[in-house]
Amino acid sequence: MRWGYDDGMDLAARLIELLGATRVHTHPIDRLIYAKDSGVSSGDPAIVVLPETTEEVAAIVRMAAGADMPIVARGAGTGLAGGAVPASGSVLVVLTRMNAIYDVDEIGRTAWVGPGVINLDLSDALVDQDLHFAPDPSSQQSSTIGGNVGTNAGGPHCLAEGSTIAHVLGVEIVTVDGDIMVLGGAAPDPPGYDLRGLIVGSEGTLGIVTRVLVRLTENPPDVVTMLISFDGIGDAARTVSDIIGSGLVPAALEMMDGPMIEAVENFVHAGLPVGAGAVLLAEVVGHPAGIAAEADLIREIAVANAATDIRTATDEDERALLWKGRKSAFGAVAQAAPDYYLNDTVVPRTRFVEVLDEICAIADRYDLRLLNVFHAGDGNFHPLISFDASEQGMSEKVVAASHEMVHAAIAAGGTLSGEHGIGIEKRDLMSRVFSVDDLDAQARVREAFDPEGLLNPGKILPEGSRCFDRPAT
């Protein structure tokens, strides 16, 4: 039988003893419910557990490792690269219940938080202190801090603020041996190796993050948010290049193409310019006098590049609505077709228009429907292919086209992932950007933490990354 009850049963009984029956799932329905994240890959966990404390995580890891079962960490399951897809027969450790915020230091602007704290909840909880957590992935209303750390998540405002790694000062992890370690800390420039830096972006392959010391950012005194429309995507892209070229670093600089504008507007009803070729969402933050001048400069550059309309949000509600439009882009594409595949490539800004043309040509060649959103400011592309996986041969076609798109970005001097992590879906493309020696070095790091390869196996590094795995040449 495909969905058996028997595998891992003894362990399940012991886990129920530890956590209680409501926090341990082994039923086939639960295994299917937890089979995937927001990406397209799926797996099959043997047991799903929902711990509440670091000690429980440590006990779970010891039991699972003792039974030689793979261990996979999961937050809200909003990842797009399959990082939290459970290996077959694994123990899936769901960290959403570890959602306490403790030790907020208003002066030092730090806080220790559980990995299950939802990104936006953290900022909402700090409203009175006038602080927020700067990384703002589009999934921020749902995704957890633990997941943001696992993937080194980015977001529109990471253009000026840097991605998650710039906002994590320390982590508490449970190692594969069940030991509890704290890496990094609030002190600037801690001595020794920066192991904290290794953990950020490691997707649960080096340990399970059970607490995070986050850096908090002061809310800006003022903000100007503009929605700029263009007839063609080339005009929008040139505007981006010129803005960055002027030396200005906006807080955010986002782009959507025509098909995406239409899909988003149908949900958000924000008065987006349906029919326009592209829009830029530009935001500047700071002191009122300074940002007024910056906003004027952006408007001038946009007009010089044939902008057809410039709308400035007049209040916080309008600003929130414009951002809601941008942040619901991925979900909104389901109106077009039931499945989508999303790339996360980065290209040098100077090659932006050229690579975009190539990506569109690839989609045309494969006869695929393409919608585009971009973190345009830092050259991060999210070309999104909308398709129906139930059509014969469609999934293979989509993957082939996506790989060509990634190759186009790499050939132009870019790389294969900006912020979503590698997971399963980008794993086999790693050898396109890393040499065999690079991959071997990364695999050795992983072995140092997890010699048996039990932590989130099959993620990040392609099969055969260790040099002795390599076929003789």
Added chain:
Amino acid sequence: MAWVTDFAPTTSELDTCIDCGLCLPVCPTFRVTGDESASPRGRIAAMRAVDRGLIGVDDRFAEVMDLCLQCRACEVACPSLVQFGRMMEGARAEVTAQLPDWKAFATRTVFGRAIASRSAVVLLSWMVGVAQRAHVTGVLPGAVGKVTALRRVPLPVPTTAGHEWLPDGEPVGTVAFLAGCVMDQWYSDVHVAVIQVLRTAGYRVVAPPNQTCCGALAAHEGAAYDAAKMAARNVDAFAGYDLVVVDSAGCSAHMKGYGHWAAGGADLAERVVDANEFIAALIDEGSLPKVSEGKVPIAIQDPCHLRHAQRIVDEPRSILRAAGYAPVEIDPAGMCCGAAGAYQLSHPEMSDELGVRKAVQVEAAGLPRVASANPGCEMQLKTFLADGIDVVHPIEVYWDSVARHK
């Protein structure tokens, strides 16, 4: 065995979800448990697994579906416009059809049959009314004891169906009125207020005699065939009326979805208007007065089937403002209070947890009064709120204000 009823979630409905997970944080049961199996996306995954033949409808499937409050907050958060409420009603219908246990039998008996029978509801209401007067409700077991928190049920119990009310002058038009099932007996004060306000605006109000319960509770609890029958009967009862005013959010939300339930249902759905949106529009166009007596702050709680299912948010607020109050927000997310119709009885633990959370939000406003436009929420709030906080209905408050200034 996959699906067995005509109500099951269809493959194309299920395909509208792309697993983005933006629904998770607005789902009350996910918020409490952190468990994907208690989230909209997880429930869709379970439905999909049955639809694809990977699993059958078993007790665990039933448990996963039954924990849902059907508040439909997920639909508001969903950029893919997934019709979650419709699919959940279909999944519940499957559970009832495929697991014919005592619970399915009880569900059909109570929500499919008894509630559609006026004499059964009158009998039950009479028993509640007597129990309230004998001060014995407090000893009733568990959630049933919550009837203590009900308004006092009038004796003898009233009924609205079959009656007609005329305005003082020449009618500007006629509207039909849904009497409802428990609303008719347990919240007759709200009916009175709505009817009087409609009369004041110049309308003739008719409650057709052959109407029945809207069927929302039956649909929510999986008694789909009974729900379909009730919808069909109401399609007949309300034929010929241009507008049908409904003053319970759960009923108006359900009737606006009648297209799924009966032939001619889509046509009736078009003519259904919630009392809040109708009266707010009448105030806005000047057909009803704005009473100005200062700005008394009042907390406001949104019933899910008004706010999420019908996206009616501004209307109860503008009614309160017209009554001289200044509405104070208690919860920007509009999280369910845990009442959710029969849910209080079937899942007392989850219902109580959400009730306590909502009470904390209301009490944080520090006001003596909270407005809520739904009887279920009112009962839940009264159960969990500290003494000294009144729960009132916006339209009752408005009528009270208008009557005093006449």
